[in-house]
Amino acid sequence: MTPVTSHGTDALRLKSVRFTWPGGRFGLDVNEFSIAAGETVFLYGPSGSGKSTLLSLIAGIASVDAGEVSLQGQVLSGLRAAMRDRIRAERTGVIFQMFNLVPYLTPLENILLPLRFAPERRKRCEDPQAAALTLTRTLSLPDPMVQQAPASTLSVGQQQRVAIARAMIGHPPLIIADEPTSALDSDARADFMHLLFDQVARSGAALLMVSHDRGLAENFDRVVSLSDIARPIRGDTA
Amino acid sequence: MTLTRLAFKSLLSRGFTVGLTVFAIALSVALFLGVEKLRTGARASFADTISSTDLIMGARSGSVQLLLYSVFRIGNATNNVSWESYEDLTGRPEVDWAVPISLGDSHRQFRVMGTTRAYFDRYKYRGGRSLEFAAGGEFADLFDAVVGADVADTLGYAVGDPIVVAHGLASFTEHDDLPFRISGVLEKTGTPVDRTVLVGLGAIEAIHVDWQGGGRKSGPATPAEMLREMDLEPAAITAAMIGVKSRLQVFKLQRAINEYPEEPLLAILPGLALQELWEIVGVAETALTGVSAMVVVTALLGMAAMILSGLNERRREMAILRAVGAGPMTIASLLMTEAMAMAAAGAVLGIALLFGGLLLLRPWLDAAYGLYLPVTGLTPRDLGVLAIVVAAAAAVSLVPAARAYRMSLADGMMIKF
Ligand SMILES: Nc1ncnc2c1ncn2[C@@H]1O[C@H](COP(=O)(O)OP(=O)(O)OP(=O)(O)O)[C@@H](O)[C@H]1O
Ligand SMILES: [Mg+2]
Secondary structure (H helix, E strand, O other), rough: OOOOOOOOOEEEEEEEEEOOOOOOEEEEEEEEEEEEEOEEEEEEEEOOOOOHHHHHHOOOOOOEEEEEEEEEEOOOOOOOHHHHHHHHHHHHHEEEEOOOOOOOHHHHHHHHHHHHHHHHHHHOOOOOHHHHHHHHHHHOOOHHHHHHHOOHHOOOHHHHHHHHHHOOOOOOEEEEEEEOOOOOOHHHHHHHHHHHHHHHHHHHHEEEEEEOOOOHHHOOEEEEHHHEEEEEEOOOOO | HHHHHHHHHHHHHHHHHHHHHHHHHHHHHHHHHHHHHHHHHHHHHOOOEEEOOEEEEOOOOOOOHHHHOOOOOOOOOOOEEEHHHHHHOOOOOOEEEEEEEEEEEEEEEEEEEEEHHHHHHOOOEOOOEEEOEEEEEOOOOOEEEEEEEHHHHHHHHOOEEHHHHHHOOOOOOOOOOEEEEEEEEEEEOOOOOHEEEEEEEHHHHHHOEEEOOOOOOOOOOOOOOHHHHOOOOOOEEEEEEEEEEEEEHHHHHHHHOOOOOOOEEEEEEEEHHHHHHHHHHHHHHHHHHHHHHHHHHHHHHHHHHHHHHHOOOOOHHHHHHOOOOOHHHHHHHHHHHHHHHHHHHEEEEEEEEHHHHHHHHHHHHHHOOOOOOOOOOHHHHHHHHHHHOOOOOHOOOOOHHHHHHHHHHHHHOOOOO
């Protein structure tokens, strides 16, 4: 399913990408950006510069107007929307800043949710429930909480750890995290980063993390400023 | 986790609003099906007002008019049927039996009907049921009267009570010199018989012996004892119920009556005339169905509004689903699934309410209104209604689904508060 190109091993590649939000007030122009398999990349930039916009494009939630986004060599642009959704579900795990979990499901159900849309990730775990519980145990989440409590009763730090488990389950090759620590205090932040790096290293996934907090950048393979890779497109600010 | 399970859990998490919405749908469905049941029940009860009578004969007028005064005791006959014509025609070989009816007097607000004892055997309703006595029995004496269930109820009559019959329909002039005695009270039938005082045909004659053209003859009243000895053959009757020996002869006899040379007469088939009458009444029936259908539509629109107004709060939930790989179509179909699940739950609950209500109210409806509602299983029509409700729910949920589709495309990764 993966056509081999010169960048076939890259976890992510953007080429001549142009995107504008509906309404046309803000857009991005990316000439070239790629992340190698297993590479960890820290992306920073001022607020409103378009970091989340870029992640939306990479995660396939928004689709580009021109150019190519490819995951593991598979070009997403030009595919039917259903196919695009399928591929991004298979190949990316996403962690938000907060409110990662569907509140009426248990953490366990939340963790298993991506597998519903990504059959290959499901195939990769022999027993999805056991795989989820193995993950949550290494993330120091007690089993009863994971299996029974509604997600809405967890603390923010616990929710972020469940979000790691959900992003990691079934080993997608690229993890995308949008300011995952900004809702945490400094202890919890250090904990979170440690656990995230641990999990990414174990599964061999590439990581693209966005943050304001340059202090978190030190352990990453590469640190990138958004302004170096992307040019903002600003329409009339009326 | 399947989509249906997800929809189910999502609904459960909003239990209160969802419950109210489902209940509104349930009520509307129960109302709609209930109206349907009442409608068909009323129609069946109506059509069953008289059965086993092949022809009703009266003076020539409209068939609905003849039916109205002879069976429903509504309105008056324009003319009578002379006793000679009655005897002549009911003597024909096709005729199996005949029961004469004489109307025109009243007791309080109820009509008095003169007839023969055969009436108690021959009058059948609701698919061949016979009249039954709650107390007492048929008239034995000339001045015996049998009253219907409503008459006895309203006026507090029991067997043995005296009763005075008024001449004409407005009760200014009462035949108070000749009091009757109640010999029997009938069971409730749900037919106009309930509202009728039945007396012997001879008694009608007897109370009019001293009357001439609406006024009382001068001179002393004829004593009851003397009346009992008199030959009280009536000069005329109002109508007659006729049964034929073979159903094949109905039309032949009907033609003979309609073409009777001595007198202008009319014979009707009660079933056909009832149907004709129902078509007149049926307009209200259609209006009722229309109104209850509107109630269902309102409930479904309420549900669509409920889903729509909940969308903003659920933006986050949808962004999460989008982020883990759900396409916008999946999100739209999630909303449609929820709508259909609510409609289906509402429909099922509505049916439960309907049958529960029916079982509770049925005895009362039968007793108070003579409306007999059979508790049958779901008719194909009921099931059709339910299917339409669920399909309509899917249709109205297209609006919130389309909105969620657009929202989930426009929101991107940003989760708004
Ligand atoms: N869903 C959207 N629809 C329309 N415009 C959007 C949408 N999301 C973001 N934008 C616009 O894109 C621009 C960049 O926003 P974005 O969220 O990408 O910035 P950011 O770098 O992530 O900022 P922050 O560090 O504050 O999270 C803003 O002007 C914003 O208004
Ligand atoms: Mg952002």
